[in-house]
Amino acid sequence: MKSMEEMMKAAQEAAQTVQTQMEEVQKRLEALEVEGAAGGGLVKVKASAKGRIINVAIDDSLMVPADKTMLEDLIAAAFNDARQKADQVSQEETAKMSSGLPLPPGFKMPFT
Template identity: 65%
Template sequence: MKDMNELLQAAQEAAQNIQAQMADAQAGLDKIEVEGASGGGLVKIRATAKGRILGVALDDSLLNPSEKHMLEDLIAAAINDARAKADAAGSAEMSKMTAGLPLPPGFKLPF
């Protein structure tokens, strides 16, 4: 049987390995792009799976001052759509990484 020091060393190495994998996964989330849309595609928001907004595209037909309130609502809806897709993409990537770990149900990484 291994002595306590060897067991602690192995646990520490495993924890460091998992921490490095988590850091790599988090960095990868910023490379995955999603697009949220509203108004039938009149407003589009590009974002990363980490939630960073990359760009906003507005159809020219929306650039009417009398439609300002509708445009604001469409932008908010597109951002929310992009955020939901970013969350889904992030969850999918993280579940790939944690697939082999014996985590209790409902336990989410990163902490």
């Protein structure tokens, strides 16, 4: 049987490994980009997989003052589409990282 000291050292090393892996995942998520769209692609929002908005593109045909409310709704829908895709990519990347970890059943990572 392992001594308490050996078990503590192994636990600390495992924790450090998990921390390092999670930092790598967070860096990858910031670099991954997704694009949400609304109105048949007339409004597009590009975001990182962590949800940081990178770009908003609005088709010139939408720039009519009478359509302001519709344009605002399309922008909100595009943001929501990008956020949903970012969440999906984030979950997939976190699942890849945690698949090799000996975590107890039902354990959730703190930011998934």
